[in-house]
Amino acid sequence: MNSLYIAGEWLAGQGEAFQSLNPVTQQVLWEGAGATTAQVESAVQAARQAFPGWARRTLDERIAVLEAFAAALKNHADELARTIGEETGKPLWEATTEVTSMVNKIAISVQSYRERTGEKSGPLGDATAVLRHKPHGVVAVFGPYNFPGHLPNGHIVPALLAGNSVLFKPSELTPKVAELTVKCWIEAGLPAGVLNLLQGARETGIALAANPGIDGLFFTGSSRTGNHLHQQFAGRPDKILALEMGGNNPLVVDEVADLDAAVYTIIQSAFISAGQRCTCARRLLVPQGAWGDTLLARLVAVSGAIEVGAFDQQPAPFMGSVISLGAAKALMEAQEHLLANGAVALLEMTQPQAQAALLTPGILDVTAVADRPDEELFGPLLQVIRYADFEAAIAEANDTDYGLAAGLLSDSEARYQQFWLESRAGIVNWNKQLTGAASSAPFGGVGASGNHRASAYYAADYCAYPVASLETPSLTLPATLTPGVKMA
Ligand SMILES: NC(=O)C1=CN([C@@H]2O[C@H](COP(=O)(O)OP(=O)(O)OC[C@H]3O[C@@H](n4cnc5c(N)ncnc54)[C@H](O)[C@@H]3O)[C@@H](O)[C@H]2O)C=CC1
Numbered sequence: 001m002n003s004l005y006i007a008g009e010w011l012a013g014q015g016e017a018f019q020s021l022n023p024v025t026q027q028v029l030w031e032g033a034g035a036t037t038a039q040v041e042s043a044v045q046a047a048r049q050a051f052p053g054w055a056r057r058t059l060d061e062r063i064a065v066l067e068a069f070a071a072a073l074k075n076h077a078d079e080l081a082r083t084i085g086e087e088t089g090k091p092l093w094e095a096t097t098e099v100t101s102m103v104n105k106i107a108i109s110v111q112s113y114r115e116r117t118g119e120k121s122g123p124l125g126d127a128t129a130v131l132r133h134k135p136h137g138v139v140a141v142f143g144p145y146n147f148p149g150h151l152p153n154g155h156i157v158p159a160l161l162a163g164n165s166v167l168f169k170p171s172e173l174t175p176k177v178a179e180l181t182v183k184c185w186i187e188a189g190l191p192a193g194v195l196n197l198l199q200g201a202r203e204t205g206i207a208l209a210a211n212p213g214i215d216g217l218f219f220t221g222s223s224r225t226g227n228h229l230h231q232q233f234a235g236r237p238d239k240i241l242a243l244e245m246g247g248n249n250p251l252v253v254d255e256v257a258d259l260d261a262a263v264y265t266i267i268q269s270a271f272i273s274a275g276q277r278c279t280c281a282r283r284l285l286v287p288q289g290a291w292g293d294t295l296l297a298r299l300v301a302v303s304g305a306i307e308v309g310a311f312d313q314q315p316a317p318f319m320g321s322v323i324s325l326g327a328a329k330a331l332m333e334a335q336e337h338l339l340a341n342g343a344v345a346l347l348e349m350t351q352p353q354a355q356a357a358l359l360t361p362g363i364l365d366v367t368a369v370a371d372r373p374d375e376e377l378f379g380p381l382l383q384v385i386r387y388a389d390f391e392a393a394i395a396e397a398n399d400t401d402y403g404l405a406a407g408l409l410s411d412s413e414a415r416y417q418q419f420w421l422e423s424r425a426g427i428v429n430w431n432k433q434l435t436g437a438a439s440s441a442p443f444g445g446v447g448a449s450g451n452h453r454a455s456a457y458y459a460a461d462y463c464a465y466p467v468a469s470l471e472t473p474s475l476t477l478p479a480t481l482t483p484g485v486k487m488a
Pocket residue numbers: 142143144145146147151169170171172200201202205206209220221222223224225226228244245246247277278376378404444449
């Protein structure tokens with residue numbers, strides 16, 4: 001099967017063969033082989049060749065191709081949503097919102113490009129000072145599996161808009177969504193070589209990241225891989241690296257009047273996408289005492305009744321599966337490890353069928369666990385920590401190397417102000433779920449969550465570099481010369 005798209009041609013990968021599976025039925029959805037180092041090199045050459053022509057197109061011409069891509073996405077919306085659901089396990093209603101986010105990314109990227117990286121000019125002395133932006137050249141985009149359409153799209157669209165050519169290395173767990181997305185770009189009339197698809201697993205990623213012909217790498221994925229890439233790019237100030245990584249996100253609950261609203265917001269924060277969003281609440285900080293006990297009892301009751309099912313189950317479930325049987329196993333083991341170290345199961349996460357990656361929501365009280373691991377458990381497992389007072393809650397919230405998202409549920413504005421000032425994260429919310437960040441806002445974290453290259457609305461910033469020019473159409477001698485220079 002032709003799994004790679006290089007220089008406008010579909011080609012068979014010559015690397016390791018792999019498949020993608022429906023995580024619930026284990027049905028094979030896609031089969032192909034990854035790109036070898038030599039194939040990565042030929043894709044980089046193709047992107048290098050295509051770059052000048054694409055960069056020299058006018059902005060309006062590039063926008064026209066992007067708009068044709070949005071139209072292609074709309075034409076294939078049902079097929080794309082179904083493929084996202086099948087390959088990731090997320091329910092169809094959610095996969096449909098992912099396709100909508102992909103379509104909306106076009107207009108938002110154009111707006112952001114004009115606002116943040118557009119052109120400005122004004123008089124400066126006897127010249128005109130002009131600010132323009134240029135693309136970096138050839139950039140690699142690495143995608144994660146949890147939003148196989150929307151998140152790579154969040155790098156690819158602004159990168160192409162700015163005039164870069166792109167090498168797209170999707171997650172090896174979601175190759176079919178990537179292939180469909182690239183077909184939509186082809187339908188949109190993107191010239192050959194401007195976007196190349198390099199399917200494959202880690203080896204393909206390593207070969208691409210190490211290729212000297214790339215000018216930058218835009219990555220969304222785990223902190224472990226992101227850290228590795230950061231080390232690899234050390235001493236290469238000539239290459240731009242944008243890292244969007246995970247989080248160990250805290251959600252602090254204060255004693256609020258509307259307990260059910262708190263429970264609903266916690267569920268939307270912790271269990272949407274089966275907990276497979278980088279913004280999901282991982283740690284729930286609950287006050288000690290009777291009110292906190294009541295909140296947890298209600299949370300456990302409502303979470304225990306959450307519908308979990310296959311992506312196309314009717315009536316629709318709230319949660320689908322996690323990405324694979326391997327991921328389900330790792331999460332079950334992580335739960336066992338916490339339980340063995342003093343955690344108390346308020347609601348134990350279960351895997352009802354051994355051959356399906358469906359997990360039910362889990363809630364563990366980990367207050368008594370000594371040396372709680374500061375790691376992101378990427379699934380529907382929420383860890384509860386009871387706190388004595390608000391200062392202790394903030395200290396606990398900040399007790400992480402990550403810094404992606406943090407939230408407070410509280411009726412007190414003063415407490416929110418304190419929380420906002422003292423919490424260290426790129427997203428800080430008040431009485432709103434942690435998940436569902438807007439594409440019209442910057443999106444990125446601090447600490448181990450990112451390298452200060454926020455994505456979404458600010459992706460324009462890392463897709464182009466500023467060029468400041470002083471310009472005047474004719475060269476004239478200044479009326480007053482610098483002391484010590486004689487022109488006579
Ligand atoms: N902050 C953000 O915007 C987001 C972060 N994430 C994070 O992504 C993770 C889940 O996604 P995964 O696909 O598991 O991430 P991952 O890090 O395993 O893989 C991401 C990509 O890197 C490639 N890769 C893996 N090892 C590599 C290496 N040594 N060199 C080069 N490439 C390599 C993979 O093949 C894949 O294309 C979670 O930790 C989640 O928090 C997910 C979505 C958004």
